[in-house]
Amino acid sequence: MGFINTIPVQEWVDLVTEWITDNFEFLFEPIKEHLGDFIEWLSLSLQWINPWIFMLFIALLAFFVTGKRFGLATFAFIGLWFIFNQGMWEELMDTFSLVITASVISVIIGVPLGIWMAKSNIVETIMTPILDFMQTMPAFVYLIPAVAFFGIGMVPGVFASVIFAVPPTVRFTNLGIRQVSQELIEASDAFGTTSFQKLFKVQLPMAKKTIMAGINQTVMLSLSMVVIASMIGAEGLGQRVIESLSRNQVGLGFVAGVSIVILAIIIDRFTQSLNTQKGE
Amino acid sequence: MPVIKVENLSKIFGKHPAQAQKLLDEGFKKEEILKKTGNTVGVNRATFEVEPGEIFVIMGLSGSGKSTLVRLLNRIIEPTEGNVYVDDQNLSNMTSKELREVRRQKMSMVFQRFALFPYRTVLENAEFGLEVQGMEKEERSKKAKESLELVGLGNFINQYPGQLSGGMQQRVGLARALANDPEVLLMDEAFSALDPLIRKEMQDELLDLQERMKKTIIFITHDLDEALRIGDRIALMKDGSIVQIGSPEEILVNPANDYVEKFVEDVDRSKVLTAQHIMKRPETVSYEKHGPRVALERMKEEGISTIYVTDRTRQLKGVVSADKASEAVKNNVTDLNEIMETDLPTTSLDTSMQEIFDIIHDSPVPIAVVDDGKLRGVIVRGAVIAALAGSEVSLNGVH
Numbered sequence: 226m227g228f229i230n231t232i233p234v235q236e237w238v239d240l241v242t243e244w245i246t247d248n249f250e251f252l253f254e255p256i257k258e259h260l261g262d263f264i265e266w267l268s269l270s271l272q273w274i275n276p277w278i279f280m281l282f283i284a285l286l287a288f289f290v291t292g293k294r295f296g297l298a299t300f301a302f303i304g305l306w307f308i309f310n311q312g313m314w315e316e317l318m319d320t321f322s323l324v325i326t327a328s329v330i331s332v333i334i335g336v337p338l339g340i341w342m343a344k345s346n347i348v349e350t351i352m353t354p355i356l357d358f359m360q361t362m363p364a365f366v367y368l369i370p371a372v373a374f375f376g377i378g379m380v381p382g383v384f385a386s387v388i389f390a391v392p393p394t395v396r397f398t399n400l401g402i403r404q405v406s407q408e409l410i411e412a413s414d415a416f417g418t419t420s421f422q423k424l425f426k427v428q429l430p431m432a433k434k435t436i437m438a439g440i441n442q443t444v445m446l447s448l449s450m451v452v453i454a455s456m457i458g459a460e461g462l463g464q465r466v467i468e469s470l471s472r473n474q475v476g477l478g479f480v481a482g483v484s485i486v487i488l489a490i491i492i493d494r495f496t497q498s499l500n501t502q503k504g505e
Numbered sequence: 506m507p508v509i510k511v512e513n514l515s516k517i518f519g520k521h522p523a524q525a526q527k528l529l530d531e532g533f534k535k536e537e538i539l540k541k542t543g544n545t546v547g548v549n550r551a552t553f554e555v556e557p558g559e560i561f562v563i564m565g566l567s568g569s570g571k572s573t574l575v576r577l578l579n580r581i582i583e584p585t586e587g588n589v590y591v592d593d594q595n596l597s598n599m600t601s602k603e604l605r606e607v608r609r610q611k612m613s614m615v616f617q618r619f620a621l622f623p624y625r626t627v628l629e630n631a632e633f634g635l636e637v638q639g640m641e642k643e644e645r646s647k648k649a650k651e652s653l654e655l656v657g658l659g660n661f662i663n664q665y666p667g668q669l670s671g672g673m674q675q676r677v678g679l680a681r682a683l684a685n686d687p688e689v690l691l692m693d694e695a696f697s698a699l700d701p702l703i704r705k706e707m708q709d710e711l712l713d714l715q716e717r718m719k720k721t722i723i724f725i726t727h728d729l730d731e732a733l734r735i736g737d738r739i740a741l742m743k744d745g746s747i748v749q750i751g752s753p754e755e756i757l758v759n760p761a762n763d764y765v766e767k768f769v770e771d772v773d774r775s776k777v778l779t780a781q782h783i784m785k786r787p788e789t790v791s792y793e794k795h796g797p798r799v800a801l802e803r804m805k806e807e808g809i810s811t812i813y814v815t816d817r818t819r820q821l822k823g824v825v826s827a828d829k830a831s832e833a834v835k836n837n838v839t840d841l842n843e844i845m846e847t848d849l850p851t852t853s854l855d856t857s858m859q860e861i862f863d864i865i866h867d868s869p870v871p872i873a874v875v876d877d878g879k880l881r882g883v884i885v886r887g888a889v890i891a892a893l894a895g896s897e898v899s900l901n902g903v904h
Contacts, residue, residue, distance in 0.1 A: 409620050418605075
């Protein structure tokens with residue numbers, strides 16, 4: 226085996242990353258600054274709201290979104306109160322801001338990409354292995370270039386989250402559009418739609434549920450990235466988990482973990498009921 | 506001038522259509538081409554014309570290429586070869602923009618499984634074609650509502666398709682197609698997914714609508730009864746080729762080949778055949794020239810027991826039986842008017858056999874077929890039975 230030298234993949238990747246860092250600084254710097262400011266502003270705004278009003282507001286929203294049922298509303302209120310009670314309110318808002326930002330960016334990138342994939346078989350063939358790669362690569366690995374590009378803090382956390390969380394939205398958008406029945410596409414064509422009209426009047430409305438399921442996945446994945454992202458300084462509940470790990474404080478870890486679970490359940494149920502709400 | 510003219514229209518599915526086209530031109534069959542080249546022949550050089558206001562039925566079993574053919578007409582499927590003219594414009598070499606205009610203005614389609622948009626209300630569904638054209642909300646609502654009224658769904662405009670029965674859903678499909686006010690309506694197995702009673706109702710309604718609107722309709726079906734019921738002309742397809750084009754009678758009475766014959770074998774003939782198909786040339790005497798003696802003589806010659814009495818212009822006057830005639834001869838009665846029966850069963854040329862059953866059942870004498878008062882033929886019981894068995898008809902032929 227000794228007759229082939231180690232291929233210098235590591236060096237290559239290092240070089241490429243370095244090159245990107247050096248040459249795209251003009252791009253990374255403003256992103257870092259503005260996105261960082263935005264997340265901070267969002268988190269501070271959320272914290273500015275009186276926690277009790279916030280809890281009530283979320284509970285009310287849950288009540289209406291779930292079709293005037295008390296289940297989610299009650300859970301959301303008690304869950305949020307528990308987090309507040311445990312003194313994790315600020316962390317919760319940081320995490321929440323990060324998840325929202327990462328999810329919105331993922332959707333903005335993912336949906337058009339999915340549409341493109343659905344419209345072109347070539348794009349689908351190219352994208353599928355890339356998406357597989359993105360999803361199977363251990364999430365930790367994304368942190369390394371994220372730090373290289375954006376330093377430490379919230380922004381690299383968002384960056385890593387987006388890479389990790391965007392594939393489901395892309396996949397489900399592609400799938401949803403491709404699943405629209407042939408007859409409906411024919412009907413659309415037969416009435417003389419342009420491909421733009423077909424997309425917005427037929428394909429996207431028909432694929433809406435599937436796309437929403439993908440977005441739900443994306444949101445959950447970016448939440449799961451929160452703990453990992455806190456290793457590079459993203460503030461929030463994840464930081465408490467890392468802290469408890471390094472100080473061997475089981476209690477703190479448990480409380481922070483449960484808070485994340487509560488947040489996850491609330492977000493998941495919210496996005497799901499948004500999906501099932503109309504057109505039954 | 507025909508609204509639609511189709512010339513040598515072919516569609517070959519597969520990777521090497523040119524190769525398959527060549528074999529097709531050399532006269533190879535569909536299966537042979539599939540075996541040799543891996544290409545499937547969808548439609549094989551179809552040629553026909555459709556006149557304005559006509560209901561042109563394309564009929565065939567599944568896999569015969571009829572659904573492909575109808576999609577070639579509005580180029581939802583790209584033809585491999587051949588031309589489609591709509592109002593003398595050739596669709597085959599139109600740009601996609603021109604084609605879109607034709608689809609928006611001239612042709613609408615109704616689908617087998619309705620193809621309604623489940624997230625749109627009935628009204629929004631009916632508006633779809635107009636919306637695509639960029640019509641203002643108010644105007645398109647108005648037109649869509651009119652169209653929904655036309656199909657009897659005026660009260661359901663705010664429902665969603667999922668809340669309606671199959672028959673009603675297809676009415677929405679029809680209303681959506683009619684809202685554009687197209688010249689040509691393409692109906693792809695439009696009633697096949699409906700249960701038989703509803704299907705018949707829809708057929709009647711389509712004929713009613715057609716009476717008023719005089720659209721040109723191309724109707725695809727696999728159901729021969731349906732084809733015979735609504736078609737002005739029928740094109741029969743097999744393995745992608747059109748085997749015969751003709752009026753329902755022509756198809757039934759003169760099947761072009763064994764395939765068509767087999768196809769029409771099971772048809773309920775009583776619904777399709779009319780008096781003119783089964784009537785015989787009548788034996789008559791004229792009361793102005795002839796007396797009972799001649800009448801009796803004629804009956805003896807022909808071996809019949811009754812004879813019809815007409816005037817010189819063949820206007821039907823009555824019927825005389827052999828018994829009455831011989832009695833008259835004995836009693837020296839010379840005027841046929843005195844002995845003939847004037848109350849006799851008559852029917853017109855286009856009375857269906859089903860109706861003839863009822864008349865002939867109670868009648869001791871053959872039925873007279875009358876057109877404008879003139880005696881055109883007679884129907885005897887034997888002819889009815891023979892026609893149902895499918896033999897007698899071809900002897901008479903159709904005019």
